[in-house]
Amino acid sequence: MEMINLTIDHKPVVVRKGTTVLKAASSIGIDIPTLCYMKLDDMNIENKPGGCRVCVVEVKGRRNLAPACCTEATEGMEISTHTIRVVNARRTVVELILSDHPADCLICAKSGNCELQDMAHHLGIRQIHYEGAKSMYREDTSPAIIRDINKCIMCRRCETMCNDVQTVGVLSAINRGFNAVVAPAFEMNLDHSVCTYCGQCVAVCPTGALTEVDQTGAVIRALSDPTKTVIVQTAPAVRAALGEEFGMPAGTLVTGKMVAALRRLGFDYVFDTDFAADLTILEEGTELLNRLSAFMEGDKNVKLPILTSCCPAWVKFFEHSFPELKDIPSTARSPQQMFGSIAKTYFADKINVKRENLVVVSIMPCLAKKYESSRPEFSVNGNPDVDYALTTRELAHLINLGNIEFKSLPNEEFDAPLGESTGAAVIFGTTGGVIEAAVRTAYEIFTGKPLPRIDFEELRGMDGLRKATIDFNGTPIHIGIAHGLGNARKLLEDIQAGHSEFHAIEIMSCPGGCIGGGGQPYHHGNAEILKKRQRAIYSEDRNKILRKSHENPYIVKLYEEFLGAPMSEKAHHLLHTKYFDRS
């Protein structure tokens, strides 16, 4: 590998050929500020349009300033990152952005988490010397995402996520010059578009231009309504990230504190979506086995591979883009919806509360869950199975509103019966987890033998597309895993073309799976955070005594008392769904 010698702020540094000035500087502790730039290491996600011009530096001998994020280091380069010329230019650029930005920082949804606000602070901007016309676009509210593109700074991160990573193609830069912004075609509302609500645009937006629909107010009203019994479910990925909102290191598991906080907020029962994840495995696993055996017996009507269906963004994605494949995914509802369905039937009966008086709140790492809970097929007589789906970030707001000092909370346990779960359910929160959980159960049911090992390392990792073959006691089962819809698209195109080798495929829309969901604490482009969350999830799994879904005693009981058997008629009615052609 060719090495390059250069100096940055008079410090010599040696880097590999191809390294940017930005990386070279950071390798010797010089943090050049950036705004539009974003790179998620090892995930093949990079946004460097070189557009914001905040990272400009002075290069000796060069006529103008160079953007550090997309200028390669060359031999003998002499870089200065904080000359008066650079600082003046950088500040002017930020002032210009601010001059075309609504001055509502105090009440902006992104306040405190805004990279533009941080930048203004970092550069010590105390006056905006420029004033004039501002962008005047209307706000757009959808079931999950709010677009306020007057706050768009054309960093293009959302465009990269929506097009290059997710291949959904809802967002594009439109217009030009001063009027250029990122928006859907014809500036249509998101809910008219093919948006999957994966929320990756929101996850990377540096400002308040893209935010989630805030449902905390509705939850607070429900909690204060004495006629309502309010129960809450928490998705597996939330516990691995919530701590970050309270200054705890990434990867800190806060399951117990989260339960404690929810209880203090006034939820009548604190349950776990993981319970429903175990239930999902039994339904989806059984469906897989049924289809597998029929297929092996030569039934031509049976289609393989079977695709997981836990991820609502993914479901909406194939409904728009691959409607002809809509009978391939498992018909099993997602854990959130299974939970809602069971809560408003089985559990409501148990505690003798009428459906209308039972409010189900879910805490999700996800924005698409807000949309999923609003799908009409998931309500009974207009009463939704899940009333409100809050994000991890919204939960943090609620906790703050509740004057709860999160860090010093004791660890508490979930309530029974919908709070018990196995390790298999916990790993639903990361890419590879759902299929690993399914394998643990399917193997034992299929072979009738106990698993020789429980950790399937071959299914784990961060590569966007992974495959593995699991030996089901002599029967090789080919498994594919994709996270990120762009990767999913590749697998679907293979299926369309008829040369998919897989029996089962797990798909999660967000990079890293739910740990990288659009509702999680902002990672600000730091991929390490996602990896730490993933490690936390696997350690929670390891710490569990029960690690196979079918061993969850409450699940067993649920079938005995209520559902009968997996894929029974009642299970079908309550736990399965159908898909629509939305092309």
Next chain:
Amino acid sequence: MAEYNMHILVCGGTGCKASESELIKSNFQHRLNEFGLSDEIQVVLTGCFGFCEKGPIVKILPDNTFYTQVTPEDVTEIVNEHIIKGRKVERLLYRDPETHELVGDSKGMDFYKKQIRIALRNCGFINPENIEEYIGRDGYAALGTCLSEKTPDEVIEMIKDSGLRGRGGGGFPTGLKWQLTRKSVSDQKYVVCNADEGDPGAFMDRSILEGDPHSVLEAMAICGYCVGADKGLVYIRAEYPLAIERLKIAINQAREYGLLGDDILGTGFNFDVEIRYGAGAFVCGEETALIHSMEGKRGEPTVKPPFPAEKGYNGKPTNVNNVETFANIPVIINKGPEWFASIGTEKSKGTKVFALAGKINNVGLIEVPMGITLREIIYDIGGGIKDGREFKAVQTGGPSGGCLTKSFLDTPIDYDNLVAAGSMMGSGGMIVLDDTDCMVAIAKFYLEFTLDESCGKCTPCRIGNKRLHEILEKITEGNGKVEDLDRLRLLSNVIKDTSLCGLGQTSPNPVLSTLDHFYDEYLAHVTTASCPAGQCKALMHYSIDPDKCTGCTLCFRNCPVGAISGERRAPHYIDQSLCIKCGVCVAKCKFDAVLIG
């Protein structure tokens, strides 16, 4: 094919076409037919003669008579008098503006005397729709020589020795560019001709494509041979329908003659050319933006490096040159690099085509040797300032350039001198301004253009130029402050320093250059709220001199907004609250009674 004794060349450039030169051509044919002379006299529609001010142009050869402002109705007279009777039609001859003498022969016109035509060598000379005429003028000989007798490296050396620099504006050495693309290793490379001429007031590329499309095709093939590309693309403005048409004909003819396509001239070299259309985005003149546009995307530029020579169209090495640059190539090969290098200045060789426009008598397209002075261009070729007014400045380089004042009249024009003078060569627009042009308004005009054409990708160009424009607007409306002038300069410098592409990096030039040379004019706007040139409407004030007004009511009747009142035969009065400062009253008044202040 019949040989003709006489040729009538009718200008088919866009300017002349707009004045019905096609009808002139067909009228000639009809009349000649009537006299049974069609076999002896050929009527040819040619490319632009350059002397657009006096178009449509008709030139009769071999006696080299140069008729100006010919109308279709004049044809009968020309045929009857000149062709049949041998008498020139005097009233259509060019009259020297200084001596007022008739000039029958284009050789005798100052407009052509100081020009050296290399890139425009065939414009107004051959029928651009006939490849044989091009071949007859050494056409494709350069390609033949290169393919049969020279290695690509030898050809590149020739281009380097000639000192040819990119004519699109930047002035990058052409030979070096070719060498960079040649060095890139790839299974596929491309040659792109940038014909997305967008400078307002520059139209040389269009004229070359309309008048001599084969010279560009030949040069592209030579370039392809040198860099190792077998595919060429011409990226051309969709607003140039005639150039597109001629180019299409030329490509088809070249294919038919085996000068494009496979195994050209039996040398085993393959090269073909396709046309891609621009769609009205000035920024696409920038190479990387142009390439994105050709790929069917928004024409947004990307950071260089990587240069197109390494990673261009479809990610493959791509050599991009503009039309005028290409048009020079065959001549350099045919006449030798030494010949080419003997023209021009030390660092700028050859000639440059300028589009001369604005307040000048001879608006048109001229090709002059590098190193010529502004004075020669404006007074000798351009025939001086229109209406005898005073020369104020000349704007070169379009929205990326700046203004050159009187003190630069004797500066030899080349790339480096123009940059040193705070302007640039640009693609060759040359707008002459007189004392009635307000320099603040001119700066604002160019900025408006940039604002319209900015792609919006980078902050300084997207928002910075908007703010610059707003400050200028404030100033021209009389609301500016002295501090604004400092702010203008400060912001301009940051925009230059931080913008992503050439468009933004040069967009403040018109502002900086006018600030440098006409600071007093800016100052007058902000301190006394007045416009010395009398152009900024908001700062003007129309009133009627009661001593001169006869009460004829002409102004009253013509005022579009009813701002003028007054009795017949009594002095009239303008209501300032209604006046829109349209100037109609000034134009209508026969007694010079309307005062502007």
Next chain:
Amino acid sequence: MNKIKNLADLKKLQSEVQSKIKLREKGDSPEQLVQIKVSMATCGIASGAKETMNFLIEELDHQGIDAIVTQTGCMGYCYAEPTIELTIPGKAPVVYGFVNKNKALEIIEKHIKLNEMVDGIIPVAYSTIENK
């Protein structure tokens, strides 16, 4: 049109077509060339001026003499048609009358090539616009 196969073919075509537009190139510097104007009004044409002109063009071309042969209007010497006006560079124009093919050949051989005037010169009665 067949494809041009090689450089030699191209050069061949080039010399073929060159004569067709040579006229225009010469037009760029007419004062340095032999100029012949053939009076081609009705009377001239009736007397065979067209043939004379074609012969002149062909013969000059054949002999490789660079000259401009143009048609012009009536010169007024209707009695002596066909008439031509010959201008040798640097010399005053000379008008010949009764120029048939033989005369034309004589003029080429003697006047143009050797600069010896031959019989048949008509005194010039007026100056042309160009001479004014």
Next chain:
Amino acid sequence: MPGIKLSEKTIGIIQQICSDFRNEGSELINVLHQTQGKLGYLPAEVQEVIAKELNISVAKVYGVVTFYSFFTMIPMGEHPISICMGTACYVRGSEQVLAEFKRQLSIEVGQSTPDNKFSLNCLRCVGACGLAPVVMVGDKVYGRVSPQMVKNIISEYKEGCASEAKSA
């Protein structure tokens, strides 16, 4: 979002254009040119068909359409009037000419008259600088236009010389 329904015939035309360009997304700009040439403008519904045919996102198509000034989503008037705003025309008074057109037609740049007879646009240099200021109505070029001439130019088209303008 679509407000109008395209006829089968129109859809067929667009599909043909797309297939002429091998349904390649990289040919988007060529396809848009051809389509606008045939249909006169590029409404949302048309862009949706193109996106589908070329297998690219409709947002991308819209992004491109709104980037290039040549493309329009609004139907042009029967007689599109374009005022050249190139520098040569500007310094010779095209602004006043534009103002007069705006006043006479009571529309702004980019708009059409209510009867759809005229639409008004600016363009950058048609290369006829010798005739500055220049106005184009359809394909017909008017040179050395003064504000006083505007009324006559408009009335040329008002009184039914439409066929001539169209053929040009």
